[in-house]
Amino acid sequence: MCARTRTEEDGQGRGLRARHKAERRSRILDAARELLRAEPESVLSTERIAERAQVAPATVYNLIGPRDKVWEALAAGFTDELDRRLALLGTDDPRDVVESTVRLFVDDPVVSRRLVREWEQSGLVLDRSPLTQLRRALADARARGVLHADADTDALASVVGAGCVGALHQWVAAQIDDERFLARALLALDVSLAAAAADSHRDRLLAPLRSRGGSA
Template sequence: MRLVEGGLREQHKAQRRIRILEATRELLRDSPESAISTERIAERAQVAPATVYNLIGPRDKIWEALADGFMDELERRLAELGAVAPREVVSSTVQLFVDDPVVSRRMVREWEQSGLVLDRSPLTQLRQAMADARTQGLLRADIDTDALASVVGTSCVGALHQWVAALIDDERFLARALLALDVALAAAAADPYRDQLLAPLRTRDTV
């Protein structure tokens, strides 16, 4: 009986947490530049302010929780695609942020550790996709694919921050993220695939 009660309590906590985060997203979309307070979130989510603090934490934890939500959604999208190539990982990541620009821009601007936003996903999936490309012979056998993925991830974070600051639009956000990927792949290409992996760079417009 206690196990059942404990399980129900955890379910109710999870449901309230989901409601709190969705309420936060709604407030941001309604008023993109307004201050987000625990009280406003609690009122929208129909919970006590203490519940917001207990289930999410202080202000910076709210942005971190929103970032986790983005990564959960990215993992879901990539899982639906099945085994994905590096380009699909990068494209899906950019599309995720572009799909919810108000929330993603505020989250990146406000979260002190936003440089870590891509560390969990898509970096894990990108590492696997790079390793698969090496196994398939597309990349040289001596390439450290984890390091290669990290370089691409760092470049994508830079493009994300430029997009958040409105220095580039959606199209250029994607183009710059893919440029970083294409440069990395071309530099690591195995000889039989060098021309194939260099082709996107030869035909690319300046971004």
């Protein structure tokens, strides 16, 4: 009985330590976001993050890592939030995936712009959640007969993803505004859907392209 109780206590202790660790990690990332929003052009240093989060610089390094890992963790936070938004929508519509992705970035423009500009692997920022969700949505469209039975939905998702990344970088560079960012991301989707459309759905999937004309 004593041994069993000790085991339970050890497990509770580990659980408590893991929870505290997760809470400190979350506080560190919140502090990084707050710093970026308060001073958009400032250097995001480990020391400044630690001061804002009220932890030691070594804690930032141990729980997150150097600055590049901070950007990576912030990117993971974006995709976690996208997962949450898509789960709330409860939809398999590829258009919802693209629109939700764009709105995620424009809702937090300072952080997302700095992330894309300064993270060396920023091209991977859309690699996890949106592409996974998009592949699933396109495969579902193929299964429902909306797309040709032989359509390569993984390839289609990659093409849409590349178009979204290109639009994202244009938006980050202030070459296009929020509205045009969304329009160009949706254009990449609409072109891909139209190219792979089953005959019975071709006119419907071509309609957005016909109505858009040269506006994108």
